[in-house]
Amino acid sequence: MTVLSAPTSHLPPIGKIQKYSAEDLTKAVRYLRLIYNPDVRGIRRIDRNRQKHRSELLSASLKPGSRPSTDPSLEALRSDTFERAYAIRWLTALVSQVYQLLEFADEDLHGGFSDLEDLLQQASALLAICAGTASAGTITRTFRFQNGDTPIEVQLTDVPLENQDYPSVGAQTWGSACLLAEMLVEDPGVFDLGSPPTGVRVLELGAGTGLVSVALGKLLNAKGCCAGTVLATDFHPSVLANLENNLAANFPPPNLQSVSVSSHCLDWAKFPALQDPSAPFDQPFDLIFGADIIYEAEHVRWVKNCVEKLLRKPFSPSVDVRPAFHLIIPLRPTHTLESSAIEEVYPFASEGAMDGGLVTLSKDVVVCEASGDVRSRGGTIEEVEYVHYAIGWCP
Numbered sequence: 362m363t364v365l366s367a368p369t370s371h372l373p374p375i376g377k378i379q380k381y382s383a384e385d386l387t388k389a390v391r392y393l394r395l396i397y398n399p400d401v402r403g404i405r406r407i408d409r410n411r412q413k414h415r416s417e418l419l420s421a422s423l424k425p426g427s428r429p430s431t432d433p434s435l436e437a438l439r440s441d442t443f444e445r446a447y448a449i450r451w452l453t454a455l456v457s458q459v460y461q462l463l464e465f466a467d468e469d470l471h472g473g474f475s476d477l478e479d480l481l482q483q484a485s486a487l488l489a490i491c492a493g494t495a496s497a498g499t500i501t502r503t504f505r506f507q508n509g510d511t512p513i514e515v516q517l518t519d520v521p522l523e524n525q526d527y528p529s530v531g532a533q534t535w536g537s538a539c540l541l542a543e544m545l546v547e548d549p550g551v552f553d554l555g556s557p558p559t560g561v562r563v564l565e566l567g568a569g570t571g572l573v574s575v576a577l578g579k580l581l582n583a584k585g586c587c588a589g590t591v592l593a594t595d596f597h598p599s600v601l602a603n604l605e606n607n608l609a610a611n612f613p614p615p616n617l618q619s620v621s622v623s624s625h626c627l628d629w630a631k632f633p634a635l636q637d638p639s640a641p642f643d644q645p646f647d648l649i650f651g652a653d654i655i656y657e658a659e660h661v662r663w664v665k666n667c668v669e670k671l672l673r674k675p676f677s678p679s680v681d682v683r684p685a686f687h688l689i690i691p692l693r694p695t696h697t698l699e700s701s702a703i704e705e706v707y708p709f710a711s712e713g714a715m716d717g718g719l720v721t722l723s724k725d726v727v728v729c730e731a732s733g734d735v736r737s738r739g740g741t742i743e744e745v746e747y748v749h750y751a752i753g754w755c756p
Contacts, residue, residue, distance in 0.1 A: 365396055365435060368448045375454045379461065383476040386455065390483050393448055396439055398490050398501050439500060445491060452488040456481065506546035506576060511583050513546050516610055517570045520603050534570045537653035537689045540729060540747055542576040549580065552648060553682040557586030561682055564646040564671060566664060567654035568593035568624070569600060571607045578622035589620035592641055594627035601626055633666035645673035649686040661702045669719060675754050685753040692746040700748060707752050718755050725749040
């Protein structure tokens with residue numbers, strides 16, 4: 362594990378930036394990215410054999426450049442407002458002086474104009490991130506996934522809890538979302554999205570920072586899906602505001618993608634009572650996703666009531682996708698009632714469930730390595746177990 366030093370002691374002096382080579386300055390910018398904009402892989406599936414019911418777990422490995430941070434001092438360093446302010450001043454000076462370097466650079470000394478142009482782009486992007494996330498506890502990260510030869514990159518900002526208000530936990534990225542996003546990108550066929558159909562409608566409940574919806578939207582666009590819709594929903598005002606900002610950062614205007622990705626408020630407790638829901642909830646959804654959205658027993662029934670109203674019925678198909686609600690939760694030792702409540706509300710199809718109702722079609726247990734850079738509600742243990750429920754209409 363590499364312990365990162367403070368920017369004030371590590372970076373080249375602001376007054377001497379012009380004396381350093383493009384290579385040295387690029388290394389300095391990359392060092393700042395490790396602190397303020399790290400590339401993360403989220404979690405890593407490590408066990409292919411622990412399965413329940415019909416399941417097939419997918420193997421995965423850390424991508425090059427992924428650096429899960431297990432050093433507790435790193436978070437303190439990120440939260441140091443003085444160090445962040447110095448980093449912003451340093452990047453501002455660098456961007457300003459690189460223009461001069463580009464005008465008067467000696468290619469032999471600085472490694473060529475293309476290196477300087479690349480340095481300018483990297484420094485400017487990082488400066489925008491640091492300046493836009495200047496409050497303590499706020500961090501922007503880049504998540505990278507891979508679908509065959511197609512890379513999928515998602516940039517997300519996590520913001521601090523509002524006075525430790527638990528409904529605002531969605532403003533931070535959790536391990537279940539990382540796992541679901543990875544599964545969707547790496548093996549969309551599991552979700553009937555191997556060949557994305559035209560007009561597919563997808564809903565995410567409790568979208569939080571938007572990782573799942575953004576990753577799926579980018580994948581569908583990359584695969585040429587036409588006229589698709591991905592709707593990311595949440596309820597808490599601060600979570601929705603951060604979600605909207607993340608969607609805008611990943612799909613900046615003018616957004617000419619064929620698959621639309623948008624956000625909307627959805628109150629699970631009140632929505633089922635609506636007689637004639639307005640758009641975008643006036644039409645059913647082919648797929649519904651939820652990542653770590655069950656952390657109180659009453660949420661299970663609230664969510665079920667919403668899914669019953671919003672999931673497309675199999676007897677009125679609009680696209681070639683089997684309608685399903687995919688739910689991923691961590692197995693927390695202190696919250697065993699969550700999984701038991703889910704299985705009570707969604708009985709297994711093999712247990713003689715009532716025809717026409719929602720049932721659990723499959724249950725997969727996935728064991729993952731914990732990561733210090735992506736939070737897991739399971740605590741700080743080295744391994745975290747997640748459960749993937751595929752829920753649909755009883756055959």
